[in-house]
Amino acid sequence: MDERQFVAYLKDKFPFHSGLGIGDDASVVRLGKYFQLISTDILIEDIHFRLQDLSLAELAEKSLAVNISDIAAMGGQAQYFYIGLGFPDGLRPEALRAFFSGLSRAAKKWRVDLAGGDYSRSKKMFIAVTIVGQSKKPVLRSGARPGDWIAITGPTGGSALGLKLLLAGEQNSPFIRLHKRPKPQCEKGLLLARYAHAMIDLSDGLLLDLSRLLQASGVGAEIDYEKLPVPPHFRRLCRQKNYAEKELVLAGGEDYQLLFAISPLQESRLRQTGMIYHVIGKTTKQRRLRVLENGQPLKISHFGFDHFLDQSDKKKK
Numbered sequence: 231m232d233e234r235q236f237v238a239y240l241k242d243k244f245p246f247h248s249g250l251g252i253g254d255d256a257s258v259v260r261l262g263k264y265f266q267l268i269s270t271d272i273l274i275e276d277i278h279f280r281l282q283d284l285s286l287a288e289l290a291e292k293s294l295a296v297n298i299s300d301i302a303a304m305g306g307q308a309q310y311f312y313i314g315l316g317f318p319d320g321l322r323p324e325a326l327r328a329f330f331s332g333l334s335r336a337a338k339k340w341r342v343d344l345a346g347g348d349y350s351r352s353k354k355m356f357i358a359v360t361i362v363g364q365s366k367k368p369v370l371r372s373g374a375r376p377g378d379w380i381a382i383t384g385p386t387g388g389s390a391l392g393l394k395l396l397l398a399g400e401q402n403s404p405f406i407r408l409h410k411r412p413k414p415q416c417e418k419g420l421l422l423a424r425y426a427h428a429m430i431d432l433s434d435g436l437l438l439d440l441s442r443l444l445q446a447s448g449v450g451a452e453i454d455y456e457k458l459p460v461p462p463h464f465r466r467l468c469r470q471k472n473y474a475e476k477e478l479v480l481a482g483g484e485d486y487q488l489l490f491a492i493s494p495l496q497e498s499r500l501r502q503t504g505m506i507y508h509v510i511g512k513t514t515k516q517r518r519l520r521v522l523e524n525g526q527p528l529k530i531s532h533f534g535f536d537h538f539l540d541q542s543d544k545k546k547k
């Protein structure tokens with residue numbers, strides 16, 4: 231079962247009667263004039279992080295950042311969070327204090343309060359954060375229409391490059407910092423709530439997250455590789471190290487930029503706000519994803535994106 235089938239299975243098994251449940255960046259439940267947004271994420275030692283790669287304070291900050299990003303992806307304002315923590319016996323009490331000082335600093339920075347949680351001893355360290363936020367008008371993944379522009383708030387590939395450098399034993403690089411200290415796009419998310427049709431945050435790679443948005447909206451897209459922004463010095467370093475640049479940009483993950491679909495009219499209004507973003511392509515009626523480079527389709531099959539949108543339909547036939 232892949233993730234998409236798993237989500238479909240859960241949606242079927244657990245119908246949600248209070249609003250919008252599984253399948254977006256956060257659940258959405260109306261509470262008076264506002265909508266309450268809730269999202270949860272787990273980080274597990276040796277699967278999502280290695281303890282030798284980042285300090286416990288950085289880990290605490292990251293675990294909060296990735297959750298706040300999901301609220302930003304709904305165009306919402308994060309308010310408070312719960313934390314479930316598993317800590318190995320071998321870690322000293324100072325380690326726990328270091329974790330919580332990092333968490334406290336991050337909570338102040340993003341103006342969210344700790345509302346509760348649970349703690350247990352555990353073989354491996356794990357951190358489960360549940361974040362609560364609100365929005366007057368949540369932006370779902372499913373709102374894109376054919377003919378919308380597709381845009382992103384900033385470059386992709388930097389975090390994945392940082393991870394590669396980290397695994398290769400490097401310690402000092404702006405890319406490693408990008409990887410360790412992701413920055414949720416809170417302000418842009420709030421502003422985009424007034425303009426965008428559909429939105430998602432980039433946690434698992436541009437193509438995969440874009441395909442989720444397209445799928446939820448029932449449209450396809452064409453994006454232009456040369457319009458994708460990359461961080462400064464990114465290309466030079468990829469060439470130097472012989473890393474596959476396109477793979478990092480298109481499938482890298484953990485960039486935590488926002489990807490959105492917006493009508494041409496709204497885009498012209500958004501431009502007047504001065505917010506920085508990059509139009510990278512357009513949605514299409516035809517339900518398939520194509521990446522063009524100088525007008526020629528790029529082979530994206532080796533990233534696992536063969537004909538993603540039609541795939542399930544084809545199998546059924």
Ligand SMILES: [Mg+2]
Binds near residue numbers: 299300303432433
């Ligand atoms: Mg997300």
